[in-house]
Amino acid sequence: MSAVAAAFRIVSHGPTEEADMRRIAIIALLLTLLGLVGCGQSVPPDKQAYIGEWQSDGMAVNIAANGKVIVVKEGANGRTKVEAPLQGFTGNDFTIGLGPMKTTYTVSAPPHQDNGEWKMTVDGKELTRVSE
Numbered sequence: 001m002s003a004v005a006a007a008f009r010i011v012s013h014g015p016t017e018e019a020d021m022r023r024i025a026i027i028a029l030l031l032t033l034l035g036l037v038g039c040g041q042s043v044p045p046d047k048q049a050y051i052g053e054w055q056s057d058g059m060a061v062n063i064a065a066n067g068k069v070i071v072v073k074e075g076a077n078g079r080t081k082v083e084a085p086l087q088g089f090t091g092n093d094f095t096i097g098l099g100p101m102k103t104t105y106t107v108s109a110p111p112h113q114d115n116g117e118w119k120m121t122v123d124g125k126e127l128t129r130v131s132e
Contacts, residue, residue, distance in 0.1 A: 040067035040085020040096070047089055049111035054120065054127035061105075061122055069096045071105065 043051055043065055054061040062070040067086035072079065082103060084096040092107040109121035111129070118129035 040069075040087060042067045043086065044089065047094075049118070050094065050120070052118070052129045052132040054122070054129050056125045056127045059122070059125045059127065061127060063094075069094070071096070071103075 043063065048065075050063050051065050052063065054063075058074045060070075060072045063086070068083075069086050070081065070083045072081045082096065084098055084103075087095040087097055087102055089095075090104070092110040093104055094107065095102050095104040097103055105122050106124075107120060107122050108124070109119070109126070111118055111120045113119075120127055120129075
């Protein structure tokens with residue numbers, strides 16, 4: 001096959017098998033990297049009291065032992081829900097997110113018992129644990 005015929009074949013019939021394989025490999029690598037960036041961490045042993053479903057008027061936080069966190073807030077602008085893996089704790093505060101997109105929740109009162117109920121204050125809202 002002449003060089004002109006080969007060039008015409010590539011232009012008129014799309015990419016070659018080798019180019020397809022290269023694209024598939026690049027896509028697989030990107031998906032793997034995104035998966036690694038998005039991986040969270042389990043709740044550490046010294047923060048086990050945070051695990052559970054916490055609620056108050058206008059806010060709910062669910063922290064699973066495996067590090068899956070769901071935060072729901074209701075306000076004047078409607079309802080927002082953030083579901084992301086735990087990235088870690090800094091003092092009492094916890095950070096959730098994927099890669100560079102992270103949110104830190106300020107815990108001014110860590111989990112503690114108050115008259116037989118577990119409570120904590122997150123972003124200025126006092127939450128009560130309703131289940132573990």
